[in-house]
Amino acid sequence: MGQLYEEHYVWRLPVRVYHWINAIVMTSLFLTGLYIATPILSSPIGEASWYRSMAWVRYIHFGSAFLFLANFLFRLYWAINGGDPYGKFVGFKPWSPIWWGQPFKDQMASYLFIKREEPNYCGHNPVAALSYFLFVFCGSFFMVITGLAMYGENNPGGFNDTLFGWVMPIFGSSAQLHHIHHLVAWIFPVFFILHLYAVLRHDIVDRSSVTSSMVTGYKHNVEECPELAE
Amino acid sequence: MAEQKTFMDVFEARGVKRRDFMKFCSLMSVYLGVSASMVPRIVKAMETKPRIPVIWLHGLECTCCSESFIRSSHPIVADIVLNMISLDYDETLSAAAGHQLEEVRKRIMKEYKGQYILAVEGNVPTKDNGVYCMVGGDSFENVLRETAKDAYAVISWGSCASFGCVQNAKPNPTGATPIHKIIKDKPIINVPGCPPIAEVMTGVITHVLTFGEIPELDRLGRPKSFYGTKIHDKCYRRPFFDAGMFVEDFDSDAAKKGWCLYKMGCKGPTTYNACSKIGWNEGTSFPIASGHPCIGCSEPNFWDNGPFYSRLANVDFLGTDSNADTIGKVAVGAAAVGAAAHAVGTALKKSSVNENREEG
Numbered sequence: 122m123g124q125l126y127e128e129h130y131v132w133r134l135p136v137r138v139y140h141w142i143n144a145i146v147m148t149s150l151f152l153t154g155l156y157i158a159t160p161i162l163s164s165p166i167g168e169a170s171w172y173r174s175m176a177w178v179r180y181i182h183f184g185s186a187f188l189f190l191a192n193f194l195f196r197l198y199w200a201i202n203g204g205d206p207y208g209k210f211v212g213f214k215p216w217s218p219i220w221w222g223q224p225f226k227d228q229m230a231s232y233l234f235i236k237r238e239e240p241n242y243c244g245h246n247p248v249a250a251l252s253y254f255l256f257v258f259c260g261s262f263f264m265v266i267t268g269l270a271m272y273g274e275n276n277p278g279g280f281n282d283t284l285f286g287w288v289m290p291i292f293g294s295s296a297q298l299h300h301i302h303h304l305v306a307w308i309f310p311v312f313f314i315l316h317l318y319a320v321l322r323h324d325i326v327d328r329s330s331v332t333s334s335m336v337t338g339y340k341h342n343v344e345e346c347p348e349l350a351e
Numbered sequence: 352m353a354e355q356k357t358f359m360d361v362f363e364a365r366g367v368k369r370r371d372f373m374k375f376c377s378l379m380s381v382y383l384g385v386s387a388s389m390v391p392r393i394v395k396a397m398e399t400k401p402r403i404p405v406i407w408l409h410g411l412e413c414t415c416c417s418e419s420f421i422r423s424s425h426p427i428v429a430d431i432v433l434n435m436i437s438l439d440y441d442e443t444l445s446a447a448a449g450h451q452l453e454e455v456r457k458r459i460m461k462e463y464k465g466q467y468i469l470a471v472e473g474n475v476p477t478k479d480n481g482v483y484c485m486v487g488g489d490s491f492e493n494v495l496r497e498t499a500k501d502a503y504a505v506i507s508w509g510s511c512a513s514f515g516c517v518q519n520a521k522p523n524p525t526g527a528t529p530i531h532k533i534i535k536d537k538p539i540i541n542v543p544g545c546p547p548i549a550e551v552m553t554g555v556i557t558h559v560l561t562f563g564e565i566p567e568l569d570r571l572g573r574p575k576s577f578y579g580t581k582i583h584d585k586c587y588r589r590p591f592f593d594a595g596m597f598v599e600d601f602d603s604d605a606a607k608k609g610w611c612l613y614k615m616g617c618k619g620p621t622t623y624n625a626c627s628k629i630g631w632n633e634g635t636s637f638p639i640a641s642g643h644p645c646i647g648c649s650e651p652n653f654w655d656n657g658p659f660y661s662r663l664a665n666v667d668f669l670g671t672d673s674n675a676d677t678i679g680k681v682a683v684g685a686a687a688v689g690a691a692a693h694a695v696g697t698a699l700k701k702s703s704v705n706e707n708r709e710e711g
Contacts, residue, residue: 155676158662158663158676159614159662159663160595160597160613160614162595164594164595164596164597164599164605164610165594165595165596169590169591169593169594169596169610170590170594171594172593172594172595172596173593173594174594174595175592175593175594175595176593176594232693234696234700237700237704274581275584277569277575277579277580278579286570289570290570290571293651293652294621294647294650294651294652294653294656295581295621295622295623295650296618296621296622296647296650296653296656296664297651297652297656297664298621299621300656300663300664300666300675303663303675303676304666304675304678304679306679307675307676307678307679307680307682307683308682310679310683310686311682311683311686314683314686314690315686315689315690318690318694322693322694322697326697326701
């Protein structure tokens, strides 16, 4: 708890642009995906060749998917080559027991109301970083790979089929691949709720302007940046 | 037994006209997806090469594959098929029975060592030493291993042999196992379908005879020329799909007009087979053309991807039968409730902190 006392430029423009493209495209993918599974609009009247509604929804799904993939790859590029201290997941080392140590435990204890302290971070706190890794990185990776495998089905023997077609037998059949893709898609609205709640809560509890930081790039009220100390 | 006869000899003996024979050869070139210039090669192979003996074994199955097979669609082919593949041993179709028939099998295995094709209909129950399928006093697994040992290639005929079908649907009480998981050292051609299209058998044999090798297979071991594309991609109702014109009820005008059956649970978009290309019953029809959604019978685990009349499969979730959307909604609801509860906790904590501060 403190006063507005310092401002930190945390999220550079590429990170912010990535974030919002990702948000829009994920929403588009989720909604069009649900529509493809259950087309709820009533059937038009007339000759079938006059209409393309289902084809358009699928087209938007595929188009969004490629935008999503490009955005995802750009973010990875930015992490590796951007020279952005907050953009390269620098403190995130889930393979090391040290990472799971005190900072993670403190943050978890705070979230679970076991400890009163609310730790403060410039970038992501360890629990948030873990959630982004699981939902955004692993989730996106899974959806991209399974999605490309299904997209490859449209052109057997083509580029996508050759590169990603091997995914299908892992899940048994095309139908099972579709089902798992559909099921895993639901992690994104779950993540959306948790993410939105956590951001708003931190803004209220720490008053660090974390919500607007994804628009302006600036966070406030941060006294030290422990994750950058190392 | 016509041991050194060519296919042509047999056709002539059966009174098949040259014209019909040529029709058959061009039809095969179409099914196999080879160019028209290959037709003479097929003709030559049929005329000069000795026909390939086939041993046909029946495991755990319902004989629908045999039924389909003996009703091979095109009338010329229908007559030819049985002669063509020189079906020397088939427990269902052979006139001989018992020890006599088993002797025939043993003799073919010896005389045509490494040359005969083994067609297997049905799969292998592996539980309890294979007692759930005994053939000639021995377990089917032993018969299969013994017969496959000297075969040129194995054709897993039907979904049972290829992937397991209904026998190995959950909970698979007999331990039914598809052929490719038992026989590892032979080329295996999976011809799934419940039943499969008879022409695939003729096509595979023609290919082996003409080119001296088994046809090109896809990742699931199926001949690419028959299983290369989804039913959906060659479905004549596809324009209705793209337009978003769906049948919502079998008893409706849309069903009568022949709109897309996607919302009735059609598995065409995830099923690889040649139904929408070749058709069934002399090319008359196939399920979708008859107004019924595809049930995906040639796909692995299709019994467990049910129900047939719904797009979303049932998933066992906390002891209930749910689908992906139910699970997703429950998860989203749980996240929302969790967030709300946490917000209440945060508010309580904040107010207690403030109280402490005021008191302090």
